[in-house]
Amino acid sequence: MKVSGMAGHLIRRLNQTSTQVFSLRMQMAGYDLTPVQFAALDTVCSSPGLDQAAIAAQIAYDRATIGGVIDRLEQKGLVTRKVNERDRRARAVTATETGQRVYQDVFEIVEGFQPEILSGLSAEEQKQFLRLAAKALAFNADTSPDAEA
Amino acid sequence: MKVSGMAGHLIRRLNQTSTQVFSLRMQMAGYDLTPVQFAALDTVCSSPGLDQAAIAAQIAYDRATIGGVIDRLEQKGLVTRKVNERDRRARAVTATETGQRVYQDVFEIVEGFQPEILSGLSAEEQKQFLRLAAKALAFNADTSPDAEA
DNA sequence: TGGTTATAGTAAGTATAGATACTATTAATT
DNA sequence: AATTAATAGTATCTATACTTACTATAACCA
Numbered sequence: 001m002k003v004s005g006m007a008g009h010l011i012r013r014l015n016q017t018s019t020q021v022f023s024l025r026m027q028m029a030g031y032d033l034t035p036v037q038f039a040a041l042d043t044v045c046s047s048p049g050l051d052q053a054a055i056a057a058q059i060a061y062d063r064a065t066i067g068g069v070i071d072r073l074e075q076k077g078l079v080t081r082k083v084n085e086r087d088r089r090a091r092a093v094t095a096t097e098t099g100q101r102v103y104q105d106v107f108e109i110v111e112g113f114q115p116e117i118l119s120g121l122s123a124e125e126q127k128q129f130l131r132l133a134a135k136a137l138a139f140n141a142d143t144s145p146d147a148e149a
Numbered sequence: 150m151k152v153s154g155m156a157g158h159l160i161r162r163l164n165q166t167s168t169q170v171f172s173l174r175m176q177m178a179g180y181d182l183t184p185v186q187f188a189a190l191d192t193v194c195s196s197p198g199l200d201q202a203a204i205a206a207q208i209a210y211d212r213a214t215i216g217g218v219i220d221r222l223e224q225k226g227l228v229t230r231k232v233n234e235r236d237r238r239a240r241a242v243t244a245t246e247t248g249q250r251v252y253q254d255v256f257e258i259v260e261g262f263q264p265e266i267l268s269g270l271s272a273e274e275q276k277q278f279l280r281l282a283a284k285a286l287a288f289n290a291d292t293s294p295d296a297e298a
Numbered sequence: 299t300g301g302t303t304a305t306a307g308t309a310a311g312t313a314t315a316g317a318t319a320c321t322a323t324t325a326a327t328t
Numbered sequence: 329a330a331t332t333a334a335t336a337g338t339a340t341c342t343a344t345a346c347t348t349a350c351t352a353t354a355a356c357c358a
Contacts, residue, residue, distance in 0.1 A: 120288040139269040238306040
């Protein structure tokens with residue numbers, strides 16, 4: 001078996017293609033957002049006031065990375081952070097008005113270019129692929145970083 | 150459509166699982182190698198004397214990243230670099246004896262844990278997935294970083 | 299041959315992506 | 329209530345994973 005045909009290699013290449021398509025499309029649309037920044041913004045818009053640890057858990061990241069991501073979203077004026085008065089350890093993150101507007105626009109764009117990531121496959125094959133990918137992940141849903149043992 | 154069901158998100162999660170399995174298995178076997186370090190070592194062992202740019206092209210990376218990767222492989226005593234006398238810009242990279250020994254051992258291990266990356270799928274589904282992943286990538290084989298326009 | 303172009307490697311900078319450790323706070327237990 | 333354990337966020341560190349720019353060298357070509 002050659003390395004280039006192994007699951008790990010193929011998955012890395014797919015992720016590479018995915019991020020390339022993402023950054024190209026964002027640039028074309030005039031936005032400066034990375035995939036993880038979009039994922040975090042999506043979570044914040046869907047669940048306003050969530051703290052960083054919960055955001056990280058929701059999208060399967062570690063707290064340290066999400067801390068930096070929220071930093072940059074805040075610098076761009078898309079979200080704000082404020083201390084949760086009922087738990088002073090936590091920071092409630094909320095999307096600004098600009099953040100909500102950007103999110104709605106970008107969501108449509110992101111949804112629109114998903115098929116491009118798998119453009120080598122027919123529509124039916126893409127559905128198959130997504131079904132298999134989701135199933136492959138269903139079992140290790142609890143293996144995200146920061147997950148308590 | 151929710152973000153968690155989109156191709157980009159699923160692929161990122163798969164890549165995350167893949168790297169987690171890789172680092173866990175390497176640690177269990179007592180090796181200190183990352184996925185890209187293994188990929189580079191694989192290329193060097195298969196094509197001794199290749200320069201860094203060619204290694205990068207082979208495994209779809211940019212030159213800058215591979216430069217650092219080769220640095221670390223060299224520090225670990227797995228490869229050596231020497232100036233190509235016919236083209237003094239290029240550095241011919243070769244695996245040391247230790248590098249070759251480590252490679253042969255690690256290759257077996259890496260090959261062995263590939264099914265674990267897709268452990269949520271049956272053997273037949275894994276084959277399907279790998280076939281679709283390879284096909285999806287076949288068309289954008291030329292979109293790797295550093296590729297000349 | 300002289301000038302342009304292209305390429306190999308590196309440097310610097312940004313952003314993940316994560317591990318580990320530390321502080322501040324809260325929860326749980328005795 | 330005092331101690332202990334757990335958790336949220338941050339800091340630090342390592343390693344990708346790029347982009348852009350720069351230097352050195354080689355290839356081209358008029």
